[in-house]
Amino acid sequence: AQSVAQPEDQVNVAEGNPLTVKCTYSVSGNPYLFWYVQYPNRGLQFLLKYITGDNLVKGSYGFEAEFNKSQTSFHLKKPSALVSDSALYFCAVRDRANDYKLSFGAGTTVTVRA
């Protein structure tokens, strides 16, 4: 069975400081990994994905994530956070052997203070 853990319910940072949102995963095969962001009363918005290749993936709005196979992690990062980055962030995994289902973590609420 595939699963995702986001160990922090909330992350608080000051504007201009680095932002990190943690994610670890468990799959039986090789993973496809995703980050989505959700603003209040909105659907999920795609940020970035890891399929294969370089472990450092760059995505929308200055976000990036690093795939670490040995630690089964896929942490989301942004070098300089903005107040507008305040939202709910979800990590998701798809097991290539279990081809279609996305499994999501419980989410991490990011608050960036001015």
Add this chain to the structure above:
Amino acid sequence: DAGVTQSPTHLIKTRGQQVTLRCSPKSGHDTVSWYQQALGQGPQFIFQYYEEEERQRGNFPDRFSGHQFPNYSSELNVNALLLGDSALYLCASSPTSASGIYNEQFFGPGTRLTVL
């Protein structure tokens, strides 16, 4: 280009009733997935439709059923509603890639279902 659209945006039903939610995928997308997002939780996979067939199903009872039409739009039906069915229901679409590279799913804004 319109993204994924869902209707209605909000719905209030009482226990035991039935509900139908609708989804139109993003242009060029032929695969539709449905997710349930309870308050304070991540989305949970209900099922996925491709070529008008249910291709995969999550751990949801048979009260949850769906349909995909030839134009790729989809419906989610829930029978015998329970209080616990109150949630945000998200539809996501994705294209089938001939290269086999997996494409990300694009989500609609969701339908907020409240069961009283």
